Amino acid sequence: RDLFKQSDVEAALNAAYDNYKGLQEGKNADYIPALAKVDSKIYGIVLVTADGKVYTKGDVTTEVSIQSISKVFTMAKVIEESGADSIFNNQGVDATGQAFNSIVAIEQNKGAEMNAMVNPGAITATSMVKGETYDEIWGKISGFYNDFAGRQLTVLSDVYQSEAESNQRNQAIGRLMYAYGKIKSNPDRATxxxxxxxxxxxxxxxxxxxxxxxxxxxxxxxxxxxxxxxENVPEILAVMATAGLYDDSGKWLYRTGLPAKSGVGGGIMAVSPGKFGIAVISPPLDSAGNSVRAQKAIADISNALGGNPLASKPLK
Ligand SMILES: NC(=O)CC[C@H](N)C(=O)O
Structure with a gap:
């Protein structure tokens, strides 16, 4: 028996797509120049059930940069290699309550309590992937992403060039995490x-x-x-639930109960454990850096399908 009825999922995707197609709130990230040029009208929804059914609506082929959503998978690699205690004991797993690239947050906590879903904890996670050379580390990270996606992904070189030329703030974050001893070596390489x-x-x-x-x-x-x-999945999802939508994670959890992760490229993915994974891409972001349409569409679809893992029914 399938986990979900096909017509229920299709109806939920269609309704969310139609309801938010005309929504004009938010705007593309522009602090990375290449992101400002991405087509704001890209809008696609995909739901993959745990039993392998794929439901799609809208533009599901145009690629955007994964951005912060990558933080989940690099952290997962570190947990696989070094155990769940590794990030717990190094950068920590608590929320900063600050913007994703906050430097004040690092200073307040001397580099501790830097959840890997925000830049200081994430750059630190990248520095923790084992390997001698840049290429060896990159090969492990990209190969791991490919396994998650089930196909060979590629770097969007215009986005990489653009961010590499304008990421002085992240370079400062990497060096500060090095100064506080959370990044052990090569902070610039990690960034x-x-x-x-x-x-x-x-x-x-x-x-x-x-x-x-x-x-x-x-x-x-x-x-x-x-x-x-x-055995490592609950810890990965816990870190997502705590800070996957940065300092709006509490609002998100309140509405949906779903561990999720957003990126400034316009994507959000969310996980209903044992039930489905869902993703929406729509580049215009709100002031916290989260896609406006993606938040609304995922919340509606998940709630329509009973996706909230915090919900229960009385036994009798
Ligand atoms: N929130 C994001 O998606 C940020 C990712 C981006 N590459 C940055 O470091 O600023």
Whole structure:
């Protein structure tokens, strides 16, 4: 028996797509010059059930840069390699309550309590991936992303170039995390690999399959490959739930209960454990840096399908 009725999922996707297609709120990120040029009208929704059914609506083929959503997968790699305590004991797992690239947050906590879903904790996570050379580390990170997506992803070189030329703030964040001893060596290399990971191109279907892998105990529901150990999935989702939508994560959790992650490229992916992964791409962002349409569409669809993992019914 399928986890969901096909007509229920289709109706939920259609309704959300139509309801928010005309919404004009938000604007593309522009602090990375290449992102300002991305077509604001891209709008696609994909839901992948834990039993491997794929539902699509709108533009599900155009790629945008994955940006901060990459933080989930690099952190997952560190947890796979070094255990769940590694990030807990180094950058910590608490929310900063500040913008994703806040330097004040680092200073307040001397580099601790830097959830890996915001830049200081994420650049630190990238620095923790084991390997001798840039190429070796990058090969491991990109190969891991490919396993989540079930296909070979590529770096959008215009986005990488643009961010590499304008990421002085992230370079400062990397060096500050090095100064506080959270990054052990090569902070500039970590920031550059982080910039590259943020430039990986994904479409809405890729992101939904990646989320679907986390919804299915770490096993890609389309390729059947066990990408992360099942035992590591709850910790990955916990970090997402705490800070996946930065300092709007509380509002998001209140509305949906879903661990999720957004990126300034306009994507959001969310995970309903044991049920589905869902992703929406729509570049215009709100002031916290989260896609306006993606938040609304995912919340509606998940609520229509009973996706909130915090909800229960009395037994009798
Ligand atoms: N929130 C994001 O998506 C930020 C990612 C972006 N590459 C940055 O570091 O600024």
């Amino acid at each position: 550059d690999i982080y910039t590259r990971q943020c430039s990986v191109g994904v479409n809405a279907k890729d992101l939904a399959i990646m989320a679907g892998t986390l919804a299915n105990g770490g096993k890609n529901p389309l390729t059947g490959k066990q990408v992360v150990k099942t």
